[in-house]
Amino acid sequence: MAIAQDRDPFELFGEWFGEAEDCGLKEPTAVALATADEAGRPSVRMVLLKSHDERGFVFYTNVESRKGQQLGVNPYAALCFHWMPIGRQVRIEGPVTMVTAAEADEYFASRQKDSQIGAWASKQSAPLEGMLALERQVAKYAIKYGIGKVPRPDFWSGYRLAPERIEFWLHRASRLHERLLFERGDGGWNKQRLFP
């Protein structure tokens, strides 16, 4: 089955993502996120995709983390999904902006309380002298916010990657994999097949 070239990339992503959600993977939203520092040195780590639409692809994190600092000085990123059971990879690249405070508040409020406490307790990417120190931080915020609503820390928010380039890769037998690249142009998306 070939990927039809007349597809809209967001629609196609939605379709593949739906199949990934149904293929038995525990975390189909898990995606590798690459960022780079001021000098262009890359780093990569996994995050969870929390929403996607025509505006872009959203993940949440600590804005003071290593990735947050890198996005602060170099607001471009790349995402790479791999859904092995269905033989698919999707690569997405583009500029990144922060979601609005209202959007971050809404998502933060939907999280489990222990995740909300965890966001307060973790100075993500900073040196930690031992696990006990982390447990102390968790206990401190669990007491502080034991009753009632946990507010969103102002150092915790979401980023939206607005794609300029989306590539769909489909595994095919004999390594004749199919690649379809969409690049955003002035008049819409330019489409191009690539050698595997």
Ligand SMILES: Cc1cc2nc3c(=O)[nH]c(=O)nc-3n(C[C@H](O)[C@H](O)[C@H](O)COP(=O)(O)O)c2cc1C
């Ligand atoms: C499957 C998986 C999902 C993850 N999801 C997130 C996430 O959504 N947000 C986040 O900040 N870290 C997430 N992490 C942890 C990151 O990979 C990383 O360790 C952390 O964000 C610190 O990265 P940094 O020091 O480069 O900023 C996840 C890790 C794994 C293995």
